[in-house]
Amino acid sequence: MKNKGLTKVDLIFESIDIMKVMKKAFEMTSDEIIQQILESGLKGRGGAGFPTGLKWKYTAAEKDPEKYIVCNADEGEPGTFKDREILDKVASKVYAGMTIAGKAMGARKGFIYLRGEYRFLLPQLFVELHKFHKLINEIGYDFSIEYRMGSGAYICGEESALFESIEGFRGEPRNKPPYPTVSGLFSKPTSINNVETLVTAVMIIEKGANEYFKLGTKDSRGSKVFSISGDTPIPGIFELELGMTVQEFVNEFGDGDTKAVQVGGASGFCVPRKKFGETIIGFEGVPTGGSMKLFNSSRSMYNLLHNYLDFFAEESCGQCTPCRVGCQQLLKGVEKVKKGEAKSTYLNELVKLADTMKVASKCGLGQSVGNAFKSIVENFREEIIY
Amino acid sequence: MYQTGNMVKELAEKHGRKRESLMPILQEIVRKHNYLTDDVMVAVATELDISAAEVYGTASFYTFLDTQERGKNVIRVCKTITCSMKGKNDIVSTLEDILKIKVGETTPDKMFTLLETNCIGWCHKAPAILINDMPYTDLTPETVIDVVKGYMR
Ligand SMILES: Cc1cc2nc3c(=O)[nH]c(=O)nc-3n(C[C@H](O)[C@H](O)[C@H](O)COP(=O)(O)O)c2cc1C
Numbered sequence A: 001m002k003n004k005g006l007t008k009v010d011l012i013f014e015s016i017d018i019m020k021v022m023k024k025a026f027e028m029t030s031d032e033i034i035q036q037i038l039e040s041g042l043k044g045r046g047g048a049g050f051p052t053g054l055k056w057k058y059t060a061a062e063k064d065p066e067k068y069i070v071c072n073a074d075e076g077e078p079g080t081f082k083d084r085e086i087l088d089k090v091a092s093k094v095y096a097g098m099t100i101a102g103k104a105m106g107a108r109k110g111f112i113y114l115r116g117e118y119r120f121l122l123p124q125l126f127v128e129l130h131k132f133h134k135l136i137n138e139i140g141y142d143f144s145i146e147y148r149m150g151s152g153a154y155i156c157g158e159e160s161a162l163f164e165s166i167e168g169f170r171g172e173p174r175n176k177p178p179y180p181t182v183s184g185l186f187s188k189p190t191s192i193n194n195v196e197t198l199v200t201a202v203m204i205i206e207k208g209a210n211e212y213f214k215l216g217t218k219d220s221r222g223s224k225v226f227s228i229s230g231d232t233p234i235p236g237i238f239e240l241e242l243g244m245t246v247q248e249f250v251n252e253f254g255d256g257d258t259k260a261v262q263v264g265g266a267s268g269f270c271v272p273r274k275k276f277g278e279t280i281i282g283f284e285g286v287p288t289g290g291s292m293k294l295f296n297s298s299r300s301m302y303n304l305l306h307n308y309l310d311f312f313a314e315e316s317c318g319q320c321t322p323c324r325v326g327c328q329q330l331l332k333g334v335e336k337v338k339k340g341e342a343k344s345t346y347l348n349e350l351v352k353l354a355d356t357m358k359v360a361s362k363c364g365l366g367q368s369v370g371n372a373f374k375s376i377v378e379n380f381r382e383e384i385i386y
Numbered sequence B: 001m002y003q004t005g006n007m008v009k010e011l012a013e014k015h016g017r018k019r020e021s022l023m024p025i026l027q028e029i030v031r032k033h034n035y036l037t038d039d040v041m042v043a044v045a046t047e048l049d050i051s052a053a054e055v056y057g058t059a060s061f062y063t064f065l066d067t068q069e070r071g072k073n074v075i076r077v078c079k080t081i082t083c084s085m086k087g088k089n090d091i092v093s094t095l096e097d098i099l100k101i102k103v104g105e106t107t108p109d110k111m112f113t114l115l116e117t118n119c120i121g122w123c124h125k126a127p128a129i130l131i132n133d134m135p136y137t138d139l140t141p142e143t144v145i146d147v148v149k150g151y152m153r
């Protein structure tokens, strides 16, 4: 596989003429916009990585005159803080992304679901939104955006739980299908995209799909905003071209003593030092919504695992048994092994449980608990036992 | 306890009386009074013409829609891994010392409630806390005292 190395990029935070790029999009047909997004190879930046162009195409194909564009700004994955920075610095690009998406799919209404923890940003976001609404009114385009707030539930970042929450219910994920493109918010065709995905779409329209396609690798096109924290001398938000290895990442951001990198937050994967060189950060290796946490050799991987399991046990919506009971059992299980109340071979039983949760859980939360669990237990078994 | 009065009616005028109005209404009550009383939830149910159990069932799902009495200022200390690695325990014990309460408790004068919460999106500036809506980051036991003193009026 071609190795791209580590390259810094400046697309998401670049200041651009919003009016110019919107006029460009308004002069294109819906199909032309969608074609650009398809050709760019962009995959969703919220974690799951569904091709954005396809999502837009499916939503556009629905006949219902009422459709919605939803921006997912729930950003609850531990270690992710880039969407806050994007909204803080370039909110008008998010609004433009939603408007262009609306034009492409025939939607006239957008919602931004902002996590309650970011409420302090609302006053400035409203000022920007007011200016933006005036701008599109001036050119006679009919699209409006409203904010809806979360109230401290991680699961509401899951798209169907998010719809439930906006509709005024408990944030419990729905069965799929039907998918949001067919029946989403208020049971209408809905395109839900992450904050960064929408801004990336704006930049693809601005620069052209060909330019964007040049960045990244076959499976992971373009660049991405990373949220970098933990044992690093330079924690913060960095936009990097996709396709680097964990080793190249650690060379730039490590403190010289990195023993593991947790890629993709609590629902992502733990990469140990011996696999840094062979592991690519992207859909061909370890995918990430942007969360990158570095751990040096002074850190206990048991503490990391325990912290994540505690997180999942609290944040599981409790709707389905494999996840509700499974999260509790994994947490209690590793505690027992650590205390010597269960044999170390009990870990094998717990790994089986994590596998069962992957197939039997209703939504991505329960399905991905096993990612961190297995990658930590398999690579740092001694630290979990002793 | 606080008086419900006309508040719920006014909020229903502002946010509407549809099911989707429920969250914005509850959120605004909590912003004003920090928690939801049984009375206020019954009043909301009456305004929206749904059962009180529906209102309670929805509110109880959301960590920030507290149904237990909370102080005027709610302090939430992030306990997720990065904050935990960067001194969250020292922040908690400092807060417990100056407020003379434990995590989960409210001061007798109802000025502060101390809670822990999951990642609040400031891991690059850990340890971090929220006081009501405001984040405070890069904290040390010294600076967190100054921050909390600012709320002691
Ligand atoms: C438990 C859980 C939490 C999620 N949280 C978020 C989130 O905070 N932000 C986000 O954009 N996507 C989140 N997602 C993914 C969304 O369900 C959805 O795939 C995404 O918003 C689609 O946008 P994208 O295609 O632009 O990535 C979460 C998924 C799960 C299962």
Ligand code: SF4
Binding pocket: A155, A172, A173, A315, A316, A317, A318, A319, A320, A321, A323, A324, A361, A362, A363, A364, A365, A366, A367
């Ligand atoms: S997997 Fe977990 S979070 Fe998802 S629906 Fe089931 S209980 Fe809820």
Ligand code: FES
Binding pocket: A078, A079, B078, B079, B080, B081, B082, B083, B084, B118, B119, B120, B121, B122, B123, B126, B127, B128
């Ligand atoms: S771990 Fe504390 S803010 Fe993210």
